[in-house]
Amino acid sequence: MFESIWNEYGPMVMGWVEVARDWLLSPAFWSQLTLLVVAYLAALVITRKANPRIEKLLTPPEEAVNILAKTRRFVLLFLPLLLPLLAFALTAVGEQVTRSLFGSGAIIAFGKRVFLFLAVQAFARDMLKDPFLKVLGKFVLVPVAALYVVGLIGPVMTWLDSTVVPLGNLSFSVLKALQFIVVAAVMFWFGRWSNDQSVALIEKQRDMRPATRQLAAKAAEIAIFGIAFLLVMNIMGIPLTSLAVLTGALGVGIGFGLQKIASNFISGIILLLEGQATVGDYVELDGGEAGTIVKMTARAAILETFDGRWIVVPNEDFIVTRVVNYSDQGSANRYEAPFSVSYDTDINLIPDIIEKAVAELDFVLSEPEAPDCELRGFGDSGIDFACEFWVNGIDDGRHKYTSQVLFAIWNALKAHDIEIPFPQRVVEIKGGFPRAET
Known part of the structure; x- marks a missing residue:
């Protein structure tokens, strides 16, 4: 041997x-x-x-x-x-x-x-x-x-080029496949890098509306990756006519299985064009989803709730359902803080006291309307009031601003010796109390 x-x-x-x-x-x-x-x-x-x-x-x-x-x-x-x-x-x-x-x-x-x-x-x-x-x-x-x-680079390249992989009616060499993977990977990485740079540049344009910035960023992303795809096809010598069958099959797939994705994509473009809901807005949908829009993708919008959870809402829901937009990028919102006073109080003094105390809070606005204290009704235990006030932004579950307003109302009432009632009931016993036997 x-x-x-x-x-x-x-x-x-x-x-x-x-x-x-x-x-x-x-x-x-x-x-x-x-x-x-x-x-x-x-x-x-x-x-x-x-x-x-x-x-x-x-x-x-x-x-x-x-x-x-x-x-x-x-x-x-x-x-x-x-x-x-x-x-x-x-x-x-x-x-x-x-x-x-x-x-x-x-x-x-x-x-x-x-x-x-x-x-x-x-x-x-x-x-x-x-x-x-x-x-x-x-x-x-x-x-x-x-x-x-x-x-050995020459012999190895020759061997890879001579190794042909059959795929139905198509065939290609291993060398061509490896070259395509490397070129495509580099080009699309460069496309991602270019897209990040363009998005950063667009975000610096503060004179543009947020919705316009989002639309420009999406348009730049589509253009950059479209150019990258065409460059890869051109570098590898692949004619675009050879993709006709693939694009036809893709069109059929979109028409049937991918119609929801296509619908959400078009809905996202409409949202960006109209600007009715964009990043930074606090919105509430008919389905009960509510939160601040932190990101808008081609398929869905990401809502962040006050407790830090993220909700993925398809773009189509913003088009086909009723949407309440509370913020619209920093617009003022009105809230109210309810309270009650005793029936022994001179209620004619309450509006001036409360409106002055609430107006002194730095986050309360004087426009479009100053704080307004209104009489709401006569309750079982006291007289019901509510103070309406305007602020920039969203009240964090009625705790961010309303809590501080209620503190100011409490301190103002205490400073003027005005009693805040607690539940009271008058009980009448017919016939009086029974007498004890001797």
Whole structure:
């Protein structure tokens, strides 16, 4: 068995041994290896001395946010690449020397590829901060660089291109599939980044209505990802006419199974165009859902209740049902605080006392109407009043503002010695109390 294995692989092993022996006995090999070591040590010494100075020079003050400060922070991100790229440059100089002296530079060329691999590895490890790009660099960029170092990138690409995957009437090579995945991933990541930048820019336009800002952000998102899709198709050489069957099937699917999603999407666009409900509004729907709109997506609006829960409400519900909008981005709202006083009170004094006390609260508005104390009725235990007041915003479950108004009413009544009644009943016993027997 050993003899058969040796007969098959022995000549190849002996060939490797022969090449290794020639290298070890060759002055060119040792000179190139020495140059590689010297180039790396020189790059290491230079970077250790230069890195602190470069970092100090490129680090702007923490409070600086101008374009120059942003540029300096961006350039500073490339500092981890200084060591391998400097070693690569010094090795390139040494390669010219060895080729002129010995006419050979295979070892030093291999060292250059190793330094380039170290630069790619540092780029993927230290510079890529986005989780998606970090995964792409770790599992795509670094393996490709490793294949380049050992000189196998050409054969591997040829093998992947010759491996065809049949899919019905269609067929494609593994290489094309991998290229499509990588290109599509990078393009759509760039689209997401561009969309985030455009949304941040739109949100800074405070002279625009919130609904207009939301509509502009959605329009920018659709445009950016539409362009990204078209670019991917163009880069990969895929004609859009080949997608006709797919889009036809998709249209049928929308007509039947996805009609609710399509309805909610159109309803969301209508909401943004009309601006009747937008982010920041406190709304109440017929179904009982109530809360502040914290986010509007293509399918639904996210309501946050006063107790911190999130309610997902389909956009269609805002169109086909009755919606009460309490805030409309900071408009005033009216509330009332009920209270009672004793029947022994001169009720003609109550309105002036209460209206003055409530008007002194800093959150109570004088427009569109000042606090108004109204007589509501004559109750079983006391005389019922209510003070109406206007505020900006929403009363947190009738506890945010009404509670403070009731405190002010209590203190004002106590300051004027006005009694707040408690439940009282008059009991009449016909015939009087029975007499005790002696």
